[in-house]
Amino acid sequence: xxxxxxxxxxxxxxxxxxxxxxxxxxxxxxxxxxxxxxxxxxxxxxxxxxxxxxxxxxxxxxxxxxxxxxxxxxxxxxxxxxxxxxxxxxxxxxxxxxxxxxxxxxxxxxxxxxxxxxxxxxxxxxxxxxxxxxxxxxxxxxxxxxxxxxxxxxxxxxxxxxxxxxxxxxxxxxxxxxxxxxxxxxxxxxxxxxxxxxxxxxxxxxxxxxxxxxxxxxxxxxxxxxxxxxxxxxxxxxxxxxxxxxxxxxxxxx
Ligand SMILES: [Zn+2]
Ligand SMILES: [Zn+2]
Numbered sequence: 001x002x003x004x005x006x007x008x009x010x011x012x013x014x015x016x017x018x019x020x021x022x023x024x025x026x027x028x029x030x031x032x033x034x035x036x037x038x039x040x041x042x043x044x045x046x047x048x049x050x051x052x053x054x055x056x057x058x059x060x061x062x063x064x065x066x067x068x069x070x071x072x073x074x075x076x077x078x079x080x081x082x083x084x085x086x087x088x089x090x091x092x093x094x095x096x097x098x099x100x101x102x103x104x105x106x107x108x109x110x111x112x113x114x115x116x117x118x119x120x121x122x123x124x125x126x127x128x129x130x131x132x133x134x135x136x137x138x139x140x141x142x143x144x145x146x147x148x149x150x151x152x153x154x155x156x157x158x159x160x161x162x163x164x165x166x167x168x169x170x171x172x173x174x175x176x177x178x179x180x181x182x183x184x185x186x187x188x189x190x191x192x193x194x195x196x197x198x199x200x201x202x203x204x205x206x207x208x209x210x211x212x213x214x215x216x217x218x219x220x221x222x223x224x225x226x227x228x229x230x231x232x233x234x235x236x237x238x239x240x241x242x243x244x245x246x247x248x249x250x251x252x253x254x
Contacts, residue, residue, distance in 0.1 A: 008124030010168065011126045012223055013048045015041040015099055016116060017184045018069040021223050023143060024053050028161055032142045033077070034161065034170055035070040035225065040116050042076025058080040059142035062134070064172025064225060065155040066094040067101065067200055068121040069184075078130065086141055088150065088165045089133040091157025101155065104199040122200065134159065151214060153207025154196035160210075171218035173197060173241070178227030191230050193222075193242040208247040215243035 009024045015037030024031030026149055031053045037045060049058070063070060074085070087097075093099035101122040134140070138147040140161060146157045146200045151174040161170040174182055181198040196207055219239070221231040230238070 009052060009184070010223070011048070011052060012229060013037075013045060013046070015069075015073065015241055018072075018225050019223065019227075020045055020073075022049060022052055022058075023146075029053065029056075030059050030142060031056065032140075033061045035064055035141055035172070036061060036068050036077055038083040038116055039072035039118060042073040042080065045073055045077060046080055058083055059091070061085045062140060062143075062148075062161070063091065063095070063131075064160065064170070064174075066091050066124060067155065067156040067173070068118055068123075068125075070172070070225060071095070071125055072116070072118075074127070078127075084141070084217065085131040086134045087131060088148075088157030088159045090152070091155060091159075094124035094132060094155070094157075095127050095131045097124060097128075100124050101200050102202050108173035123237070149217075151210035152199045153203045153205070153210045156202075158210070158212060162219070167218060167220035168223075169214065169217060169221065170223045171214055171225070173201075173208070173225040175222075175224060175239070176216055176226050177224045177230050178223065185225040191228060191234055193230070193238040195242075195247045197226065204247060209248055212243055215239050226231060 011022045012019045017096045018037055019077055021034035022031060063085060066087060076186050087095055091171045094101060103122045134148050140146040145165055148161055148162050151158050151160045153174045158171055158172055158174055160174050172197045177191060180197045195211060201207055222235050223229050
């Protein structure tokens with residue numbers, strides 16, 4: 001069946017500070033959820049899914065990484081949907097209760113954020129056997145046109161997702177379309193490529209390499225973990241400029 005007859009549907013939803021992405025082939029068709037947002041948004045995410053996909057559960061949930069702002073509503077969603085969760089194998093220790101992320105202080109939390117950020121945001125969660133390693137061949141379960149790309153640095157097992165056909169990139173926190181210092185504020189609206197948010201980013205050299213890797217993909221559309229989607233000339237110019245200048249390592253640590 002051709003693309004016109006069966007359009008690919010990509011949508012995103014903001015959960016206070018971070019985005020979740022919903023990808024399906026059409027209304028009522030199989031679909032996949034990318035990331036699970038901030039805590040407290042399970043009902044809202046499920047509501048959006050019901051609107052887009054006629055109430056069907058996703059085939060799977062794929063995580064770009066396991067930081068609290070990307071898995072916050074996962075427990076609530078898994079109570080609704082008994083589906084597998086996929087992440088990079090290097091992220092699994094943080095998702096199975098075996099490791100915590102480096103402790104880090106979140107700055108700039110607004111009133112809303114201070115209510116929904118957990119007391120220990122660096123603590124890993126324990127999904128037990130419900131979380132599985134992404135296939136080593138780069139394929140993405142449930143999304144045959146997509147492949148996952150290792151983009152470590154912001155976290156050890158961070159991945160981005162890419163569809164070659166229309167050069168759509170889902171970059172998680174490897175690059176942002178909002179200033180990193182504004183990633184956790186509610187009002188951030190901007191269309192410019194930036195590096196990962198400083199909280200938790202534990203390897204700036206690898207994070208810089210990951211930015212270069214993503215720039216080489218020459219994406220035509222970009223969805224990030226924080227900030228608005230970007231596309232076309234604005235994305236191309238901004239990403240090229242950003243990649244050429246390199247990542248300011250640990251921006252506030254000079
Ligand atoms: Zn993160
Ligand atoms: Zn994030």
